[in-house]
Amino acid sequence: METTATREPVRKSKILQALEDQNTSISYADPLENDLILNMGPQHPATHGVLRLLVRLDGETVTGCVPEVGYLHRGYEKLAEASSYHEFIPHTDRLDYLSPLSNNVAYILAVEKLLGIEAPPRAQYLRTIITELARLSSHLLWLGSMAMDVGALTVFMWSFREREKLYDIFENLVGARFTTSHTRIGGLAHDMTPQAEGMIRTFINDFPENLHECERLLNKNRIFVERTDGIGVITREQAIDLGVTGPCLRACGVGHDLRRANPYLVYNQLEFNVPVYEGGDTLARYYVRMDEMKESRKMLIQLLEKIPQGSIHAFEPKKVLPKKERIYTRMEELIHDFMLINFGVDPPVGEIYHAVEAPKGELGFYFYSNGDGNPWRMKIRSPSFVNIQSLPVMLQGSMISDIVAIIGSLDPVMGEADK
């Protein structure tokens, strides 16, 4: 009893202390002459999950902010050390749960880099297709939820209508709508069916018109523009210093996109632009993501044109899971399957870091392998975790009602930030 009594005040004061220690200059212009500490979240609808913000207010102006994460911490890095490289694939769905396919691909590319194998061209093309579809689905959700945060409810309905079509495509392409787990070491779980290809074609044909519908509601909407223009500004230098990546960095005038800078998959064979805006504010982040969706569509058209025929599994019997019917009929495949399932792939000793441009930013996986079937250490470099760190800079000096717009424009996903 005595220990619990002493614990509680310690916990409270540490977080508060961090806020009070911040070097904030408070102007006592308001008649009450006092500042207020407001606790926002973790159960707040506008914090996109379980993000908690402690905000220090002077009237309605934010003078300090301490974000608290960890309410969704599930210990995936510890879990990865106890599971084989194949076993961890379903867990990657639960990182950024708005674009699970993108995480699947990012993880498997890192594993393949460690193993030193490469998937055949058709698998590479299919992976690029699913990554871009995942980017569309993630950005569409961001569009709907951010517009809703600033009070435009219709866009939410319309962007979710488009997302529903994407989930139907995933269902056909992958076999699951949400928890996809589509990639395998050296390939993919299934090939694309002609029906799925037709669905993607129909979707990208209709997409520009449907996106334009949403744009018409926002681009010249005075309320939307006034609530986003010049709000949550972060400069180029601050953004780089704080490690911000993805659309948020490109909205500050840095044309850094890993798809262009260090091409992986088949991005070096595609023609696309990297949208860059200079504002660094919420409106610039809106424009970057809208343009990115158009670029993704352009890429999908090229990918569907160029995709070659052929196998979707690399010929690496000791690394790639064999087909089920061959396990039942052949001795060699049975042995390989037994070894792969029970002892895992046989990676070399070494360490690698591989990053891809996920919808939210740079998603990287760091592996330290000592030659066992399980990784000795796996680190997930999640873009949301790092981007949330820039919130105090963006919120400084803004109004309390802008907090939701700024969080919305940052597009954090707590599943990824908390790992």
Place this chain on the structure above:
Amino acid sequence: MNQIVLQKLQSLFGEAILESGEFRNEMSIVVAADRLVEICRFLKTGEFRYELLADACGLDMYTPVKRFCVVYNLYSFQHRHRLRLKVFVEESNPHLSTVTTVWATANWHERETYDMFGIIFDGHPDLRRIYMPDDFEHYPLRKDFPLMGIPGSLHLPKK
């Protein structure tokens, strides 16, 4: 590029560059803990411009000496190049100087490393646990922490 960076570092810092290795075309350089900040500052502002600290994380080698390791993954926009710095920390004295003075983003990465491995970053502006509760007494990503957790270590609400 890997060799150019290594040679430059060796010529400038000499004995502080303890080890280096290349795997899958990625360069890892082990540096001395006492000159870490100096080397980081050179890498960021010098000719190579590693402006982005992509990631910093801990690593438990589970050996009697050089038990912990802190890994910094750097990225240079200008050269589109990645570099990995590693620093070893002893279990008996788990202290390392912070690099938040070089890259502000190191703040949360170092908090996470402290939370998970118990490595204390001297000079860090706000060294608190980030994922686990403040009153948690263990370091979960250490190899001697069991996967199932330690019963009673987390205070759950009363039913």
